[in-house]
Amino acid sequence: MMTNINAIKTQLEAIISPEVFDFETDEDFAQSYREQRKSFLLNRMKLQAQLMLIIGLTLTAFFIWVNEGIPAKIHALRIGILLESFILICWFLCKNPLARRYSQIIFLSLSWSATCAIQVDTAILFNYLEPMTNIWNLMFITQATIIPVQWRLHLISHVGTMVCYLGLYAVYRPKFQLPLAHYIEEGLYLFWTGTICVFSVYLYEKLKKKEFRAKRELEIAQEQSERLLLNILPAVIAKQLKHQPTTIADNFHAVTVLFADIVGFTELSSQTSPSELVELLNQIFCLFDELAEIHSIEKIKTIGDAYMAVAGLPDYRSDHALAIANMALDMQKSVLKFNQKNNLSFQIRMGISTGPVVAGVIGLKKFAYDLWGDTVNTASRMESHGIPDNIQICEATYQILKDKYLVEKRGLIKIKGKGEMMTYLLHGRKI
Structure with missing residues (x-):
């Protein structure tokens, strides 16, 4: 009761x-x-x-x-x-x-x-x-x-x-x-x-x-949800995908692609706990994200300890090579400051390439905006065949940057799948 x-x-x-x-x-x-x-x-x-x-x-x-x-x-x-x-x-x-x-x-x-x-x-x-x-x-x-x-x-x-x-x-x-x-x-x-x-x-x-x-x-x-979608896809692509849920692929005739890799990160993973390793990587990539925001550059993705970004899409900009060069130089500075602050000795190796790409979204689940084409492969090879703490660029990028930046000729190097290529090292801006 x-x-x-x-x-x-x-x-x-x-x-x-x-x-x-x-x-x-x-x-x-x-x-x-x-x-x-x-x-x-x-x-x-x-x-x-x-x-x-x-x-x-x-x-x-x-x-x-x-x-x-x-x-x-x-x-x-x-x-x-x-x-x-x-x-x-x-x-x-x-x-x-x-x-x-x-x-x-x-x-x-x-x-x-x-x-x-x-x-x-x-x-x-x-x-x-x-x-x-x-x-x-x-x-x-x-x-x-x-x-x-x-x-x-x-x-x-x-x-x-x-x-x-x-x-x-x-x-x-x-x-x-x-x-x-x-x-x-x-x-x-x-x-x-x-x-x-x-x-x-x-x-x-x-x-x-x-x-x-x-x-x-x-x-x-x-x-x-909108902000999360915009963190995954560019605003133009997100809007297009919402109104047209099909395969999206666009040709861009002139963009500049950047690949960056943390040297020795694989060896470090065997000496550091996974949680600490991920936290360090997150801190570094957050610094890169902030630079991408400052330079109005589109971050494409991270693959393990590799970072990929591009300038010149989805909205065209004539200074795409300069924007990537400025970001790459600032990335070097940010890693140096990060090492000094945390008493670490990370090194970053970067590669840059300029040319045409195809960009878009494919698949049905877990959408991701990605790039395809020889320019992407060349940028990846510039990074993988590069020198730690240096920015290696291809001939096409060099022709755009040579008058405004300090560039050192590295010479011909053998690139996997592409043969010998003329490469250069980007050191800084000309005063």
Whole structure:
């Protein structure tokens, strides 16, 4: 029995105070929700003001028609004009830039224009103080339906209506025309209506908070997925792949490819724990990634302790060889600083080649942007047949860099699969 009571209590607590995932403690989400709620409130108040203007016109015309005698018709017209003017002011205020700051005041003004204003007007003009519970209930239900946000405002508008009427009653001390049972019944119905309206708005607002947070979390997840995709693929290729999930292959007639390899890394792996080895490699490659970002160069991939990058694609740039040369020289400096900081003696061997390539994405799973062609093979051979702590370049790259960089002729060397090739060593920039 006690277990059933606790279960029922837990269910009631979940309904009355549903979990909102610590929404109030997350200032970013809370601020975003407040801004969204203000926009929703203002748009709905504009709609309500327009509806109230239309209803006010029809009711004014109706009362002018049903009332007999000129004085009564004039009184009805006065009340109608006063009410419509009040609603019209609220409507214009909703369009004012200050409305976002004072939206709660406009909300209460709209509410009380249909409840308190009419009650005050009829009391002053006709000395008529019968409680207009039908109009009050209609207003409460309409607002809870059209503007179901900020349940505290709804509660204030309801209480304000009651306080206004009690104030008028204290001033005029009217005699009620109907039996007491009628007023008790109307009061209970009004209390039930107001309670249901406020409670429904409260639950609606809790639900909207959950929905808003879920939407924001989905948007953040999509943004993170987008960033992750952009870390794997160039932005142009990622966009193309999303709209065209097929094989992507493009020809580029002039790019410069860089291969870099850490000398002695294989031997080091037998002397160092795998976790420490990976951490060292990650630190070095992160330095290279930062340089690639600085020089606007596209990192292609890492293979073990080898690093591959290219300049001139997917967006063409005329200075692709210069960009790669600058990055290669900065990579040498970064490894030197890394060694000094960590008391290590890593050496880096690099190879550069310039020419045409084919670049694209192939396969169905684990997409990767890659390069193919003789230029890629030559850059790889320049690195593998190079000298530690040196940057070896091919003839095509040399012809572009020779006027602006310090280049030493190494001479002909035998390259596997390509025969003898003229190679050069890049040492620095010319002053």
